[in-house]
Amino acid sequence: MSSVFDEAVDWLTTSAHWHGEEGVPHRLFQHLGYTTLTVAIAAVVALPVGLWIGHTGRLRGLAVLVSGALRALPTLGLLTLVVLWQGIGLTAPIIALVVLAIPPLLAGAYAGLEAIDRRTIDAARAVGMTEWQVLTKVEIPLAAGLIVGGLRSAVLQVVATATIAAYIGLGGLGRYIIDGVAIRDYPQTLSGSLVVVVLALALDAVFAAVQRLAPRA
């Protein structure tokens, strides 16, 4: 009697599972696509707001409150809600995932700016820098480590959660998990999960390296 792990290894080493529309490379590509699109949209929304909050120190309480509330939303429940409003398609899972990605990005940005020694910023102002120069030449470079940290956390959460896109008929690595459960093909489910885990670890390693390159505040 072989364990489900052995069967998953068999599944992963079957070459038919690595070709075509339903093969791992194509699913992986779709999965990265959803992740990239989600994080890009979330970054466009969250980073400017986070930087503004960090720079001015205004509305910080509100940001903490809102991002806390967003974090508390169950993504699958949110997905169902958006589907009932937007129908099936790419929009619904992307909206649900963007909501998931915003809090860490927002927190990374304002916390990164807050962590900078105030004397550094006062010095920048004292040498005659404009506010824009203070932000772009002093604050962002010094906060880069925490900003990338926020990005890292957002990417990890999204890459692990983008499996829900398969719930409403899209592709990505979630297909293996959801289809496997549906027909009790647990080796397939486990294989899909393992690929997600490996992908998440690989991305995390990349971000860890990038974060190490960033200057410390």
Place this chain on the structure above:
Amino acid sequence: MLLNRTLAGLGALALTLTLAACGSDDPTDTDSSDNGGSDGSSSATGPIVVGSAAFGESEILAEIYAGALKAKGIDASTKLDIGAREAYIGAIQDGTIQLVPEYTGNLLTYFEPDATATAPDEVESALKDALPDDLEILATAPGEDKDSLNVTSEFSQKNGVTSIGDLAKVKGLKLAANPEFKTRSYGIPGLESVYGVTGVDFVPISDGGGPATLKALLDGDVDVADIYSTTPSITANKLVTLEDPKNLIAAQNVVPLIRDDADSDEISGVLDAVSEKLTTDALLELNTAFAADSKPTAADVAADWLKKNGLA
């Protein structure tokens, strides 16, 4: 000390369970060899506990069975929401419950995973053969709760589609169902082999014909949706359920599953009269009533139905 006492307690519990298991196993073995499984009418009928699976329709049916039995002066109670089939079949086999509402097709595949019967009478006779000696089914109800393929009434009129076979003439068909529909015999493979419907663009939506599937159908994102045949949304949205003359989708008639040693002529008489009235329309009506805004309990819905049908 505490550990010793715990171990002793566990030992006693294990012993009790073993004895209980023997107690329920042995008599049924001799029973079935004695009267060849004819019926158990001779054995004294104890109180009947009606179990149910963990979903609304099963709970309503259990309440209906219990209500109908009580109306005839039989001592009956309910033990609802036991869980999945593995759980409540275990409960009926160990005698925790004596009766549970079931569905012929799914019960058959539970005891015989490779079963191929799909027509109602074939499923019923295969099920009778597949059941263990200590369990039996009574007369089946005409009502079924099973996968059904639905289209909107506009789509049906525009394309002249009323039966699954009619789908063969529609090009670029999109169909939404649970993911298993892609590989199961009643799904995409069966559409091709039984009805010659090919080139279907399959959209797996994992909500069991729930709100997301319905939304996709009503929005026109898909043309056909697999929704359980007794779901209120079918009538509420005037969907057309496609006919299945070749029995692609296995029959799922509602049927009382009862312990052989709990059955009597009196009990089967009561339950047969109930089953006779349980049509698919009746199931739809019960589910619709259960889903009403006033949030009635399964017992309320069951009591109303029994009264309306002169069974209580």
